[in-house]
Amino acid sequence: MRVVLLGPPGVGKGTQGRRLAEEHGWALISTGEMLREAVRRGTDLGVEAERQINAGLLVADDVMIGLVRDRTGEADADKGFVLDGFPRTVPQADALDLMLSQRGQHLDAVLSLGATEEELVQRLSARRECPVCKRAFNLGSAPPRDGSACDDHPGTTLIQRADDRPETVRKRFAVYHEQTAPLIDYYRRSGRLREVPAMGSQNEVYRALKDMLARVARAV
Numbered sequence: 001m002r003v004v005l006l007g008p009p010g011v012g013k014g015t016q017g018r019r020l021a022e023e024h025g026w027a028l029i030s031t032g033e034m035l036r037e038a039v040r041r042g043t044d045l046g047v048e049a050e051r052q053i054n055a056g057l058l059v060a061d062d063v064m065i066g067l068v069r070d071r072t073g074e075a076d077a078d079k080g081f082v083l084d085g086f087p088r089t090v091p092q093a094d095a096l097d098l099m100l101s102q103r104g105q106h107l108d109a110v111l112s113l114g115a116t117e118e119e120l121v122q123r124l125s126a127r128r129e130c131p132v133c134k135r136a137f138n139l140g141s142a143p144p145r146d147g148s149a150c151d152d153h154p155g156t157t158l159i160q161r162a163d164d165r166p167e168t169v170r171k172r173f174a175v176y177h178e179q180t181a182p183l184i185d186y187y188r189r190s191g192r193l194r195e196v197p198a199m200g201s202q203n204e205v206y207r208a209l210k211d212m213l214a215r216v217a218r219a220v
């Protein structure tokens with residue numbers, strides 16, 4: 001299947017997307033992670049993207065569309081993919097439809113995860129990630145076993161993403177409301193939106209996502 005995970009910062013797109021992709025053998029395509037990797041490597045893209053990411057702003061549509069066009073065309077995405085963090089604007093959503101239709105493909109589902117902003121701000125302030133495998137933990141609700149290092153990489157201390165600091169988080173929410181939230185109506189109008197509440201535990205949200213995907217599969 002080809003699935004988009006839509007939702008505000010901190011709602012769990014990355015965590016849930018990773019589980020869905022691992023369980024089904026789909027590619028996990030996280031545009032935020034692709035950009036952070038480019039920043040770490042100091043590529044041209046990374047140099048260009050770093051300022052926007054740290055300011056909580058979006059990277060230009062044409063750059064993102066090019067990245068996703070290439071990445072969704074790779075062999076591991078043949079069987080299916082989960083998009084985490086793309087599309088984030090209406091032009092990106094239009095471009096995604098176009099690139100898929102040019103390959104005779106289409107999106108199977110747009111899963112919109114919802115939670116209150118209060119909950120999300122709390123989650124983001126407690127979010128830490130493994131610098132090796134990028135797995136996200138929450139110091140409150142889903143802490144690592146030893147309190148500070150990654151479960152899968154003992155000895156690797158978890159870090160806070162630069163854009164999870166409070167000033168940047170506020171900007172990211174403003175940008176989300178302005179540029180990304182309109183996608184909810186965009187996909188609703190075309191009958192592709194599936195809303196999944198994301199206030200529960202990771203396992204509860206995962207079950208709800210899988211139930212929703214099963215319903216989508218039955219409807220095809």
Ligand code: AMP
Pocket residue numbers: 009031032033035052053054056057058059060064084085086087088092163172
């Ligand atoms: P994320 O990990 O999805 O929260 O993304 C982190 C940051 O990367 C965002 O705040 C943006 O600056 C940038 N970014 C990720 N995906 C996109 C996208 N589809 N369009 C524009 N900017 C993006």
